[in-house]
Amino acid sequence: MNLNRGRWLVWGGYAAVMIVAPLLFTTSLSHTMLSQMGIAIIACLAYNMLLGQGGMLSFGHAVYSGLGAFFAIHTLNLVSNGQLALPVSLVPLVAGFFGGLFAVLLGYVTTKKAGTPFAMITLGVGELVWAMSLMFPGFFGGEGGINGNRVAGQPFLGISFGPQIQLYYLIAAYTFVCTALMFAFTRTPLGRMLNAVRDNPERVEFVGYSTQIVRYLAFIASGFFMGISGGLAALNFEIVTAEVVSATRSGAFLLFTFLGGATFFFGPIIGAVLMVLALVLLSELTLAWLLWLGLVFTFMVMYAPGGISSLIMMNLRVASFGRLKPLLPHYAALAVVGLLVVLSAGAMIEMVYHLQLNEALGPKMKYLGIALDAKSAGSWLSAALVTAVAVVAFEWLRRRFARDWNRTQEEIAAEIQRREAAAA
Amino acid sequence: MDASYFLISLLNGLSVGLLLFMLASGLTLIFSMMGVLNFAHASFYMLGAYVAYSITQVIGFWWGLLLAPPLVGVLGALFERHALRRVHKFGHVPELLITFGLSYIILELVQIIWGRQAVNFLPPESLRGPLFTIVDLPDSLSFAWGAPPEVCKAVAGAVCTQFPAFRAFGMAVAVGMLVAIWLLLTRTRIGLVIQAALTHPEMVESLGHNVPRVFMGVFGGGTALAALAGVIGGALRVTEPSMALAVGAVVFAVIVIGGMGSLAGAFVASVGLGVIESFAVGSDRSIGDGLRALGMAVTPDTFGYAVWAVKMSQVAAILPYLLLVLILIFRPKGLFGTREG
Secondary structure, rough: OOOOOHHHHHHHHHHHHHHHHHOOOOOOOHHHHHHHHHHHHHHHHHHHHHHHHOOOOOOOOOOHHHHHHHHHHEEEEEHHOOOOOOOOOHHHHHHHHHHHHHHHHHHHHHHOOOOHHHHHHHHHHHHHHHHHHHHOHHHHHHOEEEEEOOOOOOEOOOEEEOOOHHHHHHHHHHHHHHHHHHHHHHOOOHHHHHHHHOOHHHHHHHHOOOOHHHHHHHHHHHHHHHHHHHHHHHHHOOOOOOOHOHHOOOOOOOOHHHHEEEEOOOOOHHHHHHHHHHHHHHHHHOOOOHHHHHHHHHHHHHHHHHHHHHHHHHHHHHHHOOHHHHHHHHHHHHHHHHHHOOOHHHHHHHHHOOOOHHHHHOOOOEEHHHEEEOOOHHHHHHHHHHHHHHHHHHHHHHHHHHHHHHHHHHHHHHHHHHHHHHHH | OOOOHHHHHHHHHHHHHHHHHHHHHHHHHHHHHHHHOOOOHHHHHHHHHHHHHHHHHOOOOOHHHHHHHHHHHHHHHHHHHHHHHHHHHHHHHHHHHHHHHHHHHHHHHHHHOOOOOOEEOOOHHHOOOOOOEEOOOOOOOOEEEEEOOOHHHHHOOEEEEEEEOOOOOOOHHHHHHHHHHHHHHOOOOOHHHHHHHHHHHHHHHHHOOOHHHHHHHHHHHHHHHHHHHHHHHHHHOOOOOOOOHHHHHHHHHHHHOOOOOHHHHHHHHHHHHHHHHHHHHOOOHHHHHHHOOEEEEOOOOOHHHHOOOHHHHHHHHHHHHHHHHHHHHHHOOOOOOOOOO
């Protein structure tokens, strides 16, 4: 592998961010969130081994992280009871082993197909495991889940993993190593064949490879890393409930991996950070957060199927040709008007929820410091009017932006041709 | 197992199976025509139930039954026209993803409009009673129309089981729908164009038919069928925000088991699943009991006792998915499927 300076810079920066982050954000909430981000990064990257690199859309991938988490918490309890002499820091590896083992078992069935049938089978297998988790309360702990205590065994060099910060650095270490391993995987012959299976399965078969076996092996690798992320989550929360294998969790992995961007290796990292921010902060902000998430996701599929990372890369490309500046006013205008759409539509949604849930408090409510009356026509009319005007303005701005954007792309294409002609 | 229990389980199973089929037919129709797996199909089912509920509040159940499917069908067609068609050029995975996003949006909108609790959506007054009663006397088995006859109270040891009229009505609607779709697809000009657009889109287009509009119609029609199932299912069971999730995964299992894109397969799989599930739910035997009957000793000390002690009624919930896995191992095409993968 050619380790040039740029690569050292990127990976060094990645490690530095993970080391410095908890020193900058020192509240316990931010430490918990940073820990969750590390866990989510491993899970989303592992998910993207299938979605981005293999073109496999899984609706039941929480099964592998979830089962890994259950094996981790049981292992942890064995360690606590003194029945097993294993350092706590290695528990996630046990989880990874079991995640991989279940991927070997269940993946054999799921990877028989690709494309749409693959998606449906993963959904079915996910439901199977979810339903089973309620059937075997002995292992899955029923409604209450399984508790554990990560301060188990002898502290090593004074590290007991009791304080959140110690666990954070364990998670960060795992995240860094797993990211590196998964990146290395994309450079192996298997990783390359996986891309080929995604793009042209027929030709792969002609060349003499079995697409099924390539998918199967990638599935197992992905299951292993999902398991590690589940094991870390078990250590982090010290409780594992059946919710970790649910379809909701699987859906979240899909949604945020896609939002971050499946086409670039680093996309899921952005997705994972967004996932934690959305689950922890956005859900506090509004009850309708899933609606916003669904809308953002749908528009992303329609207008930017490469996710946020592709938006970044496209703009970097424009910037590298020195043509980003004329587009900046467009971005500013779109951002302002877009925010207006969200806030005014949000006002109506919040009024509905206020009427539904806080009936006892009366119709008066505060929204962004503005007093609204959820039962008055005035509040509704003004919110609707602002929304309508903002939507029309946004569409007008969007069309103008699309026109300029397309012209810029054409100019860049022409520029590339001119340079090539000059070089030749 | 006695005869009346057998009969009523069979009838219940058939009614559940036919309801499943109403959902699966729309899904498999859209899939076979457009190659799009509509992840939001169960969401349109839920939407059908809620829209019918609102119409019922104003002008009565029958109008709800009549108006909700076309209304939801129009919404489905609009979604196809403005969102799905736009991502068609990106391939099948984005098509699946956009319907996945839509399922979130519909769920949230339903919660905003109708609230997070179940709504009180009931069958019409005229269909609330039992259609017939199976009277199982110690020495004879007979049917009686309507409510339980006097003999149920008079004779000791009589077992009377009622079959609700609305369940029967739902079955009739499903069968009627099946016949209507079949006639539409095979006996009308529209059906011929739809079938031709599936296999030879370019040829159909050059003959002057608007193929994208045909697809829009198919998508709208499929979602209207889901909504019709929703009106029946919502009134029969509970109309609540989790109803889509409860039924969605099962429907996917049904169309894989039946064979992707096969209407006949979807019918056999959904009715079969409904009947098997209904018998399993009614049984409190466990796998261990079966092994004991074969002469094996199964005690709480036996290895894996947790598995052997699971009751058949608990297994019912995972049966669709177990069958799905078994079918994929032994017959990857599905029961009636013609293509693999």
